[in-house]
Amino acid sequence: MTLLQARGVTKSYGPTPALRGVDLELGEGRILAVTGPSGCGKSTLLHCLAGILRPDAGEVHYRGRRLDTASETERSRLRRDEFGVLFQFGLLVAELTAAENIALPLLLAGHGRRESRSVALDWLDRFGVRELAETVPGQMSGGQQQRVAAARALVTEPSVLFADEPTGALDRLVGEQLLGLVVELARERRMSVVLVTHDATVAGYADDEIVLRDGVLDPGGLGIAAGAIG
Numbered sequence: 001m002t003l004l005q006a007r008g009v010t011k012s013y014g015p016t017p018a019l020r021g022v023d024l025e026l027g028e029g030r031i032l033a034v035t036g037p038s039g040c041g042k043s044t045l046l047h048c049l050a051g052i053l054r055p056d057a058g059e060v061h062y063r064g065r066r067l068d069t070a071s072e073t074e075r076s077r078l079r080r081d082e083f084g085v086l087f088q089f090g091l092l093v094a095e096l097t098a099a100e101n102i103a104l105p106l107l108l109a110g111h112g113r114r115e116s117r118s119v120a121l122d123w124l125d126r127f128g129v130r131e132l133a134e135t136v137p138g139q140m141s142g143g144q145q146q147r148v149a150a151a152r153a154l155v156t157e158p159s160v161l162f163a164d165e166p167t168g169a170l171d172r173l174v175g176e177q178l179l180g181l182v183v184e185l186a187r188e189r190r191m192s193v194v195l196v197t198h199d200a201t202v203a204g205y206a207d208d209e210i211v212l213r214d215g216v217l218d219p220g221g222l223g224i225a226a227g228a229i230g
């Protein structure tokens with residue numbers, strides 16, 4: 001089943017479009033890598049798909065319903081209940097402990113304090129960082145922060161995870177361990193993933209790959225992930 005579909009998505013910040021007429025489909029449980037050189041529009045595409053930016057033209061459909069023209073209330077609801085986001089830098093709340101950061105999306109979704117905390121601790125376990133429960137981000141390594149950020153992105157069990165260079169700020173080994181875990185958890189839950197990256201190793205975790213050049217899909221794009229199945 002197709003979860004997300006983009007048709008002719010176009011977005012400009014200034015005179016030159018950052019994205020021009022991009023089409024794609026994301027199936028349930030599929031991992032899609034979006035690759036291409038820096039500045040080709042990968043993040044802009046991710047933001048349009050995730051209901052963060054509104055395209056200037058074209059359409060985005062989520063589970064068959066228009067997302068790009070949906071009300072801000074509906075887009076917020078989808079971002080809260082159906083989507084998870086993981087960026088290059090975790091963007092954790094500096095004043096909150098790891099457990100509190102991970103519990104936050106559950107509290108915002110209306111779950112109780114005790115339940116939210118207990119689920120947050122389970123996710124810390126899954127990422128192998130239970131001992132960080134009472135630690136604030138400033139006292140963690142970059143890799144630890146990104147594990148906590150990944151746990152926070154997954155704690156609501158989203159249908160789609162949007163990951164933008166999730167390992168871009170990490171050492172290779174630390175990054176691959178993190179990505180391996182995220183992909184394993186996504187596969188277990190039949191979660192779909194949009195994985196923006198310029199790194200061939202990272203793209204190699206995906207089932208499919210699309211290549212952007214100057215805001216346009218490269219049709220013959222062999223991509224950088226030799227292992228990607230079309």
Ligand code: ADP
Pocket residue numbers: 013014018036037038039040041042043044045
């Ligand atoms: P990528 O993720 O592939 O590096 P981006 O989507 O971030 O590409 O950027 C695509 C183009 O749009 C680039 O030329 C970038 O400088 C420009 N751009 C991105 N965000 C903004 C913004 N908020 N304001 C103006 N220009 C932007």
Ligand code: ADP
Pocket residue numbers: 039043044164165
């Ligand atoms: P990425 O390539 O992952 O988007 P960047 O460092 O290019 O990372 O962008 C970080 C932030 O800055 C994003 O919110 C993006 O929209 C914004 N940005 C990128 N390029 C520009 C630009 N030329 N002018 C203004 N904002 C930009």
